[in-house]
Amino acid sequence: MSPSRDRGGSGGPDGARRSPGPYYQTGTFAVGGRLLDEGERAVQADEGRANAITKGHRACQGCGEALGARYALDAAMRATGGRLIAANATGCLEVFTTPYPESSWQLPWIHSLFANAPAVATGVAAALRAKGRSDVRVVGQGGDGGTVDIGLACLSGMFERGDDVLYICYDNQGYMNTGVQRSAATPPAARTATTEPLGEHPGNAFGQGKSAPLIAMAHEIPYVATATVADLRDLEAKVTRAMGLHGPRYVHVLVPCPLGWGSAPAETILIARLATESGLFPVFEALDGRIVGVSTIRRRVPVEEYLRRQRRFAHLFEGDGRPDVVAHLQALADRNIERFRLIAADDGTGDARASGGADARADADIDLLDALAAGERGP
Amino acid sequence: MSAGERPYAITLDIGSSRANRTGDWRTERPVYVRRMPPCNHACPAGEDIQAWLYEAESGGDGYERAWRALVASNPLPAVMGRVCYHPCETACNRVQIDEAVGINSVERFLGDEAIRAGWELPRPAPPTGRRVLVVGAGPSGLSVAYQLALRGHHVTVREQAPKPGGMMRYGIPAYRLPREVLDAEVERILALGVQLECSERIEDLGAAMREGAYEATFLAVGAHVARHTEIPGGTATRVIDAISLLHELEEGEPPQLGRRVVVYGGGDTALDAARSAQRLGATEPIVVYRRTRERMPAHATELREAEQEGIAFQWLSTIAAADGEELTIERMRLDEHGYPQPTGEYEQLDADTVVLALGQDADLELLQGLDGIEVEDHVVKVDERMMTGCPGVFAGGDMTPADRMVAVAIGHGARAARCIDGWLRDVPARPEPEVELAGFDQINPWYFTDAPRTVQPLLESVRRQTTFEEVVTGLDEGSALFEARRCLSCGNCFSCDNCYGVCPDDAVIKPGPDGAPYAFDLDYCKGCGICASECPCGAIEMVPEEI
Numbered sequence: 001m002s003p004s005r006d007r008g009g010s011g012g013p014d015g016a017r018r019s020p021g022p023y024y025q026t027g028t029f030a031v032g033g034r035l036l037d038e039g040e041r042a043v044q045a046d047e048g049r050a051n052a053i054t055k056g057h058r059a060c061q062g063c064g065e066a067l068g069a070r071y072a073l074d075a076a077m078r079a080t081g082g083r084l085i086a087a088n089a090t091g092c093l094e095v096f097t098t099p100y101p102e103s104s105w106q107l108p109w110i111h112s113l114f115a116n117a118p119a120v121a122t123g124v125a126a127a128l129r130a131k132g133r134s135d136v137r138v139v140g141q142g143g144d145g146g147t148v149d150i151g152l153a154c155l156s157g158m159f160e161r162g163d164d165v166l167y168i169c170y171d172n173q174g175y176m177n178t179g180v181q182r183s184a185a186t187p188p189a190a191r192t193a194t195t196e197p198l199g200e201h202p203g204n205a206f207g208q209g210k211s212a213p214l215i216a217m218a219h220e221i222p223y224v225a226t227a228t229v230a231d232l233r234d235l236e237a238k239v240t241r242a243m244g245l246h247g248p249r250y251v252h253v254l255v256p257c258p259l260g261w262g263s264a265p266a267e268t269i270l271i272a273r274l275a276t277e278s279g280l281f282p283v284f285e286a287l288d289g290r291i292v293g294v295s296t297i298r299r300r301v302p303v304e305e306y307l308r309r310q311r312r313f314a315h316l317f318e319g320d321g322r323p324d325v326v327a328h329l330q331a332l333a334d335r336n337i338e339r340f341r342l343i344a345a346d347d348g349t350g351d352a353r354a355s356g357g358a359d360a361r362a363d364a365d366i367d368l369l370d371a372l373a374a375g376e377r378g379p
Numbered sequence: 380m381s382a383g384e385r386p387y388a389i390t391l392d393i394g395s396s397r398a399n400r401t402g403d404w405r406t407e408r409p410v411y412v413r414r415m416p417p418c419n420h421a422c423p424a425g426e427d428i429q430a431w432l433y434e435a436e437s438g439g440d441g442y443e444r445a446w447r448a449l450v451a452s453n454p455l456p457a458v459m460g461r462v463c464y465h466p467c468e469t470a471c472n473r474v475q476i477d478e479a480v481g482i483n484s485v486e487r488f489l490g491d492e493a494i495r496a497g498w499e500l501p502r503p504a505p506p507t508g509r510r511v512l513v514v515g516a517g518p519s520g521l522s523v524a525y526q527l528a529l530r531g532h533h534v535t536v537r538e539q540a541p542k543p544g545g546m547m548r549y550g551i552p553a554y555r556l557p558r559e560v561l562d563a564e565v566e567r568i569l570a571l572g573v574q575l576e577c578s579e580r581i582e583d584l585g586a587a588m589r590e591g592a593y594e595a596t597f598l599a600v601g602a603h604v605a606r607h608t609e610i611p612g613g614t615a616t617r618v619i620d621a622i623s624l625l626h627e628l629e630e631g632e633p634p635q636l637g638r639r640v641v642v643y644g645g646g647d648t649a650l651d652a653a654r655s656a657q658r659l660g661a662t663e664p665i666v667v668y669r670r671t672r673e674r675m676p677a678h679a680t681e682l683r684e685a686e687q688e689g690i691a692f693q694w695l696s697t698i699a700a701a702d703g704e705e706l707t708i709e710r711m712r713l714d715e716h717g718y719p720q721p722t723g724e725y726e727q728l729d730a731d732t733v734v735l736a737l738g739q740d741a742d743l744e745l746l747q748g749l750d751g752i753e754v755e756d757h758v759v760k761v762d763e764r765m766m767t768g769c770p771g772v773f774a775g776g777d778m779t780p781a782d783r784m785v786a787v788a789i790g791h792g793a794r795a796a797r798c799i800d801g802w803l804r805d806v807p808a809r810p811e812p813e814v815e816l817a818g819f820d821q822i823n824p825w826y827f828t829d830a831p832r833t834v835q836p837l838l839e840s841v842r843r844q845t846t847f848e849e850v851v852t853g854l855d856e857g858s859a860l861f862e863a864r865r866c867l868s869c870g871n872c873f874s875c876d877n878c879y880g881v882c883p884d885d886a887v888i889k890p891g892p893d894g895a896p897y898a899f900d901l902d903y904c905k906g907c908g909i910c911a912s913e914c915p916c917g918a919i920e921m922v923p924e925e926i
Contacts, residue, residue, distance in 0.1 A: 031880030
């Protein structure tokens, strides 16, 4: 290798792939760094970041949603020069930021009902169009309950009509602020208040639930992506890319919930990382219904490493445990890895890292229709 | 906003959530800490390696800042960048990600850069008028002289040899340490006002101290007296010792060795002697050693370089007898304790010259007449202040019980200087504070990608067999910068903004451009600990709140 390498990664600003920061200490995934140029740092490294959700909010210790929402909206605020309006569904995010009369929001923000955030966002966009304000952009946002279950009809309508809204779903896999009930995004075998760990099939049932990102792709809208709070640069790149497009766009962000998942507050980012590194949560990006990029796994882990850190899966490991259920979850992860090509083809180490990303991006040309034709179900 | 101006159905003024001090939820608080990086912990010279790598990572002006941080503990970086066996790299946490950081090669780069650019050592403090005698201008003597001169003391260094450097000059061959490098770094120390008197042997230390009105002495005479062994029937065989060979070589009068040179011993000096013999024309140097390759005390890099140059080895062998140009070699075997035992099997080996490399002892004659000095196993005992049993007489380096390495000697000098300074001013030296070691378990390796180590180029083999040109070539600037940036900064913040980015409560205050440290906004920090678990380098600790 050339001795004059001073840029560790292959990541570029356009990347939907996992991109290490170009070079502090030859390749780091950290937020910023004193040796990086401004443009090479994450939005979150900026002292002048929008802080769309400011301090004093009432989210739990280590809340992934508070983090994910700030990451996403700060990136959107930068992309729009601060000209942004948010419509919010009912849910944790709405509750912990706006106990009347206080607000954590540092952008114009509107809440109406649980089910109608996409429709409200549509209305805001229509009002702006009517006023001739093409400079102001709109995001709709909600949790997985408000998006995948209750608001799905409004969301589908927004997609179908072609409204100029970016909708962001913060997926913590359940109804958390009402006491951790199951949603259609709750993973199989997970304990919730409504899926008790009892009987032969403890926790949430296998074979149910739905993938909102794949549903969104089926609308063939301009942009769909998944992301997690474990890969800030990837999330920021996707939101930035989405704000560069018009029409309906959808970003689905995995945000671990220490309360509902029974994980340590300090491990929120670690848990999200393990979700992707195990293959349980595929991180990808699609244009016009076609997957154009995936984040390859850097250091593959068995699903058990992810599951054991969460009390919602504790029943799988108590006493004799349920190795059959763990194996079933592992099979789901393996299928994701195969289906979304989450391991770079030419890498036998299981450590795709920076070099794998670019190749994988070109390589991963998975058509949703192929996937559906093969009889696949959502993750 | 008064009640009349509020919109319909609004009864309270709009407030910010900042009114809600969520800091009172906290049961643990994050604290920025500085832990002891394993490299610093392992460095016998006491260098703050992580700190100077941090500066070097900036490139440009950072190199001089790095060098300044480096010479705070070690005034001979270009020398040490060549001859140190770098225990720092053995300890480096990066080993567990890919390979250790090439600390030694960056040290050499900085040392060479300083010589090239003519950077000067810091200016000494105003003269104190106190006088200290240093006996021996080897690494520990030069180190103590430098540190005492910085503190404003008057230092005289007496050296028995014609030139300063001790074993760095008379023990380490020029192909490992070019003399212009050594000269340049010694010159820089002398420029601080250290008085050097060469070819001055002290016979009676007590008298010398009285004559020069010295209030303290640092003894650093090294270990230059070769150990010998009787070889039966060896009178007709030419037998010399390795340390004399290297010494005479340095003085420009190398002994005639012949073609077949047998070196007896297994340490670094044996390898230096064999490699030097080859460069002097011996075509078949053989190292004969009683134990196995694995048990050889020589360092692995030295052994590898010797083998590359074609030095032959005969393991598990001892010289039983000599008869003219023929040696009788007895095969050995290792017993269950690893000690070599004779087997009674013999073979013959031709030799023009036998070079004994069996270790060295210190010449302690000058201590006669001093009270209180204790000698054990041919070395002088010192206390934790590096002081001998005789008040005001300190000692360090190879003549004291420790590993015989340049880095150890430099560390002795620095420590002794602190204690001598305290002793002169009648202030006890403060004990170094205990700092928690930054182990690999405190690193978050996710944040670092693979970055293989940069290898220093080696001189081509033929030139290594025939000349005393330097074998290992230094890194160019780009490679040195790359290597410096491989540092994980174990246990010490490297300003990556991660804590600022990952806090869900926006409770980390990022420093402004003035380089102030990060701080926590404890009014809002809920104590979740994400910052600590996502800190790449283990510089944040969660501590329980007192309730």
